[in-house]
Amino acid sequence: MAIRFSLYYHSKENGEYLQKTINSSRQAMLVETQSLENLPPRVNSGTDVVFLEYQEEDAKLDRWIEKTAADPKSPSIFLFLHEITTNSLWKALRLGVKECFAFPIRLEEFQEAVDRLPRPDTNPDLTETTRVVSFLGSKGGVGNTFLTANVAHLVAQEQKGQVLVVDLDLRYGQLIYFFDARPKYTIIDVIENFERIDSSYLQSLFHPCDKNLSILPAPARMEEAEAVTGEHLEKILRYLKNLRIFRWILLDCCHQMDEVTLKALELSDDILLVTNPSIPALSNAKKLLELLHLLDLGGIRSEVILNSWQKRGDLGEAEVVGFLGREVNSKITFDPLQVGRSINEGRPLGEMAPRHPVCQDLKTIASRLLGDDSSRGNGSLGWIKRLVRK
Ligand SMILES: Nc1ncnc2c1ncn2[C@@H]1O[C@H](COP(=O)(O)OP(=O)(O)OP(=O)(O)O)[C@@H](O)[C@H]1O
Ligand SMILES: [Mg+2]
Numbered sequence: 001m002a003i004r005f006s007l008y009y010h011s012k013e014n015g016e017y018l019q020k021t022i023n024s025s026r027q028a029m030l031v032e033t034q035s036l037e038n039l040p041p042r043v044n045s046g047t048d049v050v051f052l053e054y055q056e057e058d059a060k061l062d063r064w065i066e067k068t069a070a071d072p073k074s075p076s077i078f079l080f081l082h083e084i085t086t087n088s089l090w091k092a093l094r095l096g097v098k099e100c101f102a103f104p105i106r107l108e109e110f111q112e113a114v115d116r117l118p119r120p121d122t123n124p125d126l127t128e129t130t131r132v133v134s135f136l137g138s139k140g141g142v143g144n145t146f147l148t149a150n151v152a153h154l155v156a157q158e159q160k161g162q163v164l165v166v167d168l169d170l171r172y173g174q175l176i177y178f179f180d181a182r183p184k185y186t187i188i189d190v191i192e193n194f195e196r197i198d199s200s201y202l203q204s205l206f207h208p209c210d211k212n213l214s215i216l217p218a219p220a221r222m223e224e225a226e227a228v229t230g231e232h233l234e235k236i237l238r239y240l241k242n243l244r245i246f247r248w249i250l251l252d253c254c255h256q257m258d259e260v261t262l263k264a265l266e267l268s269d270d271i272l273l274v275t276n277p278s279i280p281a282l283s284n285a286k287k288l289l290e291l292l293h294l295l296d297l298g299g300i301r302s303e304v305i306l307n308s309w310q311k312r313g314d315l316g317e318a319e320v321v322g323f324l325g326r327e328v329n330s331k332i333t334f335d336p337l338q339v340g341r342s343i344n345e346g347r348p349l350g351e352m353a354p355r356h357p358v359c360q361d362l363k364t365i366a367s368r369l370l371g372d373d374s375s376r377g378n379g380s381l382g383w384i385k386r387l388v389r390k
Helices: 012-024 059-070 086-095 107-116 144-157 187-192 199-205 222-227 230-243 259-266 279-295 317-324 336-345 357-371 379-389
Strands: 003-009 028-035 049-053 076-081 099-102 131-137 162-168 207-210 213-216 246-253 270-275 301-309 330-333
Touching: 003 012, 012 028, 012 049, 012 107, 049 059, 059 076, 059 086, 076 086, 086 099, 099 107, 107 199, 131 144, 131 259, 144 162, 144 207, 144 213, 144 246, 144 270, 144 301, 144 336, 144 357, 162 230, 162 259, 187 199, 187 222, 187 230, 199 230, 230 246, 230 259, 246 259, 259 279, 270 279, 279 301, 279 317, 301 317, 301 357, 330 357
Parallel strands: 003 028, 003 049, 049 076, 076 099, 131 246, 131 270, 162 213, 162 246, 270 301, 301 330
Antiparallel strands: 207 213
């Protein structure tokens, strides 16, 4: 989960230096950079740390620091001092500052300071339960990753809680490209360190994409995929559910029904089956619906999402519904140009083209995940009834 920094600098040069320092940390995310002259009376509530280039003999700044540090709801304060002396450290301590740095800042030391910070939203009393949602493509290339990434982004944009996306396409995982992310760690690091993991350490392995959005990438190398088992996934998901840090965990599942995919489905609250309106994809979707029925995943809600939908396509909606033997819950418009651009630039549509019809369609899925909690726990009943009726 991202630790959000607001930076206030005196000289532009130091501002750039501190910006680089912040960006070097795996969890830190810069949400604001301003000259010290623009320091607001109260920092915005989306900030976890205020990093100030400290100015000696500035009584107004000292009063600001003291007042901010005294408020338990305020962000932590980091100072960049021009020189660290015993006096300056005593003063910083008295003012309630969390960490002090001077040039040159050792990046490992900065990372350690970030690791020492209290984690936001880790109090189980403050966070609601975690909803695990599996996106399952009926076959390769139906748009599963595009939908997972974009719905995750739209849900995170609503700021109703933290969202984690886990790339379970373990061999070919491409999720990182949909966010133009360059993560340092993958699911392999989580598995290798699982026994000595605590909440902060675990969170430091996730890659923050946005204020409320983190990703856990698939292994970087194809052969590492073998190292991930269903048991690993179960441990990770149960641990995360217990921590209640994430309000939503979205899983970009592999379309092969292997051990890891089956475990993902079993541990999900919702399964979103993604298909397109082509006979091969629909035929797979039908088989998958039958398999899910056989597995009898009681209590799990499922939806069918028809991606790449064209009103004047070869198959009409009635034909698709007739073929699948169940209703289609969402249709996502076909637009190769806009979708391709979003994927290639690594910018979700919610940011790139929020009014675009594809984005509007995606919002209907996101809003069901955001608001539709009433159906949790008994959602599968309706679905099973529909299957029985066919
Ligand atoms: N609504 C859409 N309209 C047009 N093209 C789309 C749409 N959704 C996805 N695509 C295209 O489908 C292709 C595959 O998308 P994506 O990688 O998300 O599929 P996938 O099911 O995750 O594939 P894989 O099996 O390789 O993981 C992309 O090139 C994308 O441009
Ligand atoms: Mg994919």
